[in-house]
Amino acid sequence: xxxxxLALISGGLDSMLAAxxxxxxxxxxxxxxxxxxxxxxxxTHAIRKxxxxxxxRNNALWVAEQLGIKLHIVDVVDEYKDVVLNPKHGYxxxxxxxxxxxxxxxxxxxxxxxxxGFDFILTGEVVGQRPMSQRKQTMPxxxxxxxxxxxxLRPLSALNLPATKPELEGWVDRxxxxxxxxxxxxxxxxxxxxxxxxxxxxxxxxCCFLTDANYTVKLQDLWASRQQRQYELDDILLLKxxxxxxPRPHFKLIVAREEGEGNYLNGYRRMYTYLDSVSHPGPMxxxxxxxxxxxxxxxxxxxxxxxxxxNAGSVEVExxxxxxxxxxxxxTPFGSEEIPRxxxx
Amino acid sequence: xxxxxxxxRRLLCPLPVIRLQDQVAQLRHGDQxxxxxxxxxxxxxxxxxxRVHGHSASLLDETDGEIRFLVTVEAAPNPPKPT
Numbered sequence: 001x002x003x004x005x006l007a008l009i010s011g012g013l014d015s016m017l018a019a020x021x022x023x024x025x026x027x028x029x030x031x032x033x034x035x036x037x038x039x040x041x042x043x044t045h046a047i048r049k050x051x052x053x054x055x056x057r058n059n060a061l062w063v064a065e066q067l068g069i070k071l072h073i074v075d076v077v078d079e080y081k082d083v084v085l086n087p088k089h090g091y092x093x094x095x096x097x098x099x100x101x102x103x104x105x106x107x108x109x110x111x112x113x114x115x116x117g118f119d120f121i122l123t124g125e126v127v128g129q130r131p132m133s134q135r136k137q138t139m140p141x142x143x144x145x146x147x148x149x150x151x152x153l154r155p156l157s158a159l160n161l162p163a164t165k166p167e168l169e170g171w172v173d174r175x176x177x178x179x180x181x182x183x184x185x186x187x188x189x190x191x192x193x194x195x196x197x198x199x200x201x202x203x204x205x206x207c208c209f210l211t212d213a214n215y216t217v218k219l220q221d222l223w224a225s226r227q228q229r230q231y232e233l234d235d236i237l238l239l240k241x242x243x244x245x246x247p248r249p250h251f252k253l254i255v256a257r258e259e260g261e262g263n264y265l266n267g268y269r270r271m272y273t274y275l276d277s278v279s280h281p282g283p284m285x286x287x288x289x290x291x292x293x294x295x296x297x298x299x300x301x302x303x304x305x306x307x308x309x310x311n312a313g314s315v316e317v318e319x320x321x322x323x324x325x326x327x328x329x330x331x332t333p334f335g336s337e338e339i340p341r342x343x344x345x
Numbered sequence: 346x347x348x349x350x351x352x353x354r355r356l357l358c359p360l361p362v363i364r365l366q367d368q369v370a371q372l373r374h375g376d377q378x379x380x381x382x383x384x385x386x387x388x389x390x391x392x393x394x395x396r397v398h399g400h401s402a403s404l405l406d407e408t409d410g411e412i413r414f415l416v417t418v419e420a421a422p423n424p425p426k427p428t
Contacts, residue, residue, distance in 0.1 A: 035359055057389040058359050064397045071397055075363050237357065263410075267355040267383075 003171040004028045005153070006109055006118040009071060010207060011059025013188055013200040014124030014156060019067055020195050021155040022122055025172050029122070031071040032112055033060040034105050036080040037236050038209045059201040066197070076108060077233050084210065085229050089141075094216035096208060098133040099141070106146035113151065120151045120166045126188075127157045127181040136160065136181075156180045156188070209240065218244050218345050225249060225289065234268070238288070241265060244345040245302060251289025252345070253299055255306055269320060275303045278328065279316035282307025297331060304333035347372060351380040354411065358386035362394050369400065369418055378416045379405070387412055 007019040009031035019029050064071035083104045087097030102125075109121045127136050139161055143152045150165035153172065158164070159179030167174040180187045192200065209215040218239045223229045225246070238254055241261050246252035253275075256262035262284035268274070273287040273296075285303045296319055304315035310333045320326040351368050353361035361382040368378050380391065388404070391414050395402040399420030405413040 033359075035363060057386065057393070058362065061359075061362070061390055061393040061397065065393050069397065071394070073359050073363050073366060073394075075360070 002026065002028050003119045003166070004030070004117065005120050005122050005166075006113050006116070007031045007069070008105060008109055008121070008123045009033050009060045009063055010124070011063055011201050012124070012207065013185075013192060013197075013202075014126060014129070016063045016067065016124070016197065016200060017188055017191055017195070018122050018124040018155045019063075019069065020197070021177065021191075022153070022172060023067065023069075024195075025176060027172060029067070029069050030118070031060065031064050031067075031069050032109055033071060033073045034076045034080075034108060035073060036101075036208075037077045037233050038084075040207055040209055040212075062201065066199075072112070074108065074112075076104075079108075080104065081231065084231075092131070092211065094211055094213050095219055096210040098130065098211075099138055101208075102133045102138075102142050103145045106142055106148050106152060110147045110151070119171060120153055120164070121148055122153045122155055124156060125154045127160045129181075129183060153177075156191075209236075215239060221246060221252075221345050225252070234271070238268070238286070242283075242285075243306075245339070245343050246345055247298055247302065247339075247343050248289075248295060251287055251291050251295055251299075253302055254286045254288060255303065256283040256285065270322060273319065273321045275299055276318045276320075277303055277307035277309065277315055278318045279314075279330075280304075280307045280309030280312065282309070282315070282317075297329060300329045300331040301334045302339060304331050305335075305339060307333070309333060347376040349376075349378050351378055353380055353382040353384075353387070355383055357384050358390050361387050362390050365391065365416060366394065369398075369416065372418045374418055374420070376418045378418075379413060380416060381411055381413045383410055383412070385412070387414070391416070 005022055005027050007015060007029050009015050023029050061071055083097055083100050087100040089099040092098050106121060113121055125134050127139060143149055153164045153166050154161060155177045157180050158174060158177035160181055163174060166172045222235060241254060241264055242257055243255040244252055245255060256265050265284045265286050268286055273291060275285040282303060283306050287299055300317040303317055307315055309315035314330050315333055316328055316330050318326050318328055349368060351364050353364050361384060365378060365380050392402045395416060401417045401419055403415050405415050
């Protein structure tokens with residue numbers, strides 16, 4: 001009887017190798033990838049025009065195609081909020097709840113195993129690879145708290161861990177699994193070569209925005225300004241885009257840094273107050289928060305500062321508000337030293 | 346044969362793929378989906394998703410930043426059903 005495994009596929013090398021190792025033992029593998037809204041690579045890449053020299057692809061899908069397996073992409077944005085807002089095991093260096101995140105994702109995989117008729121779960125975890133979620137002490141915590149227990153196989157690090165059900169039942173041969181540990185990537189790269197894998201994704205800057213210090217500052221600012229720790233998908237997507245400038249506690253500006261970001265922010269014009277320099281080329285800008293006339297003039301002067309009219313006597317800025325006809329303001333751009341550093345998030 | 350439309354404009358990948366996947370899961374062999382999206386990433390991701398699941402995708406047109414694909418359901422719906 002052919003056994004079926006559900007592999008957590010991130011798009012990186014480790015999960016790709018783990019799936020291939022188990023495939024090589026005759027197990028039928030399918031992949032699952034969970035979309036939380038915090039992924040780095042795809043979105044920044046999609047938004048920013050300057051990133052368009054590399055192919056725009058979803059790395060998890062690309063990996064699935066290299067392995068010849070199906071990939072199920074699951075939207076967990078709403079359920080994931082509780083992981084971000086209330087992590088039982090706390091945060092890492094920034095707002096990254098890595099251990100709770102792994103427990104959550106394996107837990108979701110347990111549900112899929114049950115619903116879709118798989119025999120076990122596999123991940124690309126390696127003991128000692130990550131300081132928070134991939135340590136010898138946390139591996140059993142993930143297995144237990146996710147509900148996976150003995151159904152969770154880590155093929156790259158199995159020899160460092162107690163045997164799991166797939167090994168004990170003979171669904172996979174433990175002797176053909178690996179005992180990788182630590183942060184070195186050399187064993188994985190050597191295994192990739194042995195398996196004939198020549199190419200893999202190497203996400204720049206990690207894979208999750210919650211590990212990013214600058215992003216964390218903006219997320220904490222969002223919560224502070226709204227006086228509640230909550231977010232919607234659009235909130236966390238917009239934190240990835242543009243300069244964020246908060247001149248007053250009750251509103252901030254999101255100023256596009258380049259054409260791709262401007263096009264992206266343009267899509268939000270019906271939902272947010274926007275400012276657009278009309279007398280001189282300038283960046284598309286959104287306002288997050290409630291503003292009065294004085295606030296609008298202040299915002300327009302900031303937008304003018306980032307326009308090509310920054311040295312002109314005045315700049316005309318169009319202001320559009322949801323449900324109201326656009327109006328135009330003629331303002332004096334802020335000087336180079338007039339935007340306080342503390343306004344910049 | 347059923348033909349449905351999915352509007353994934355303004356959504357960033359992988360959301361257009363997820364919307365397509367969720368729609369296809371409700372369909373049968375031979376049914377079709379026209380998906381319209383604005384994230385250029387769909388030009389690689391939608392054909393890739395269709396290939397790994399055994400469906401076919403053809404680019405209909407790309408106008409003013411809007412990309413339209415015709416997807417034909419060729420295989421059993423996903424996700425797999427319990428055996």
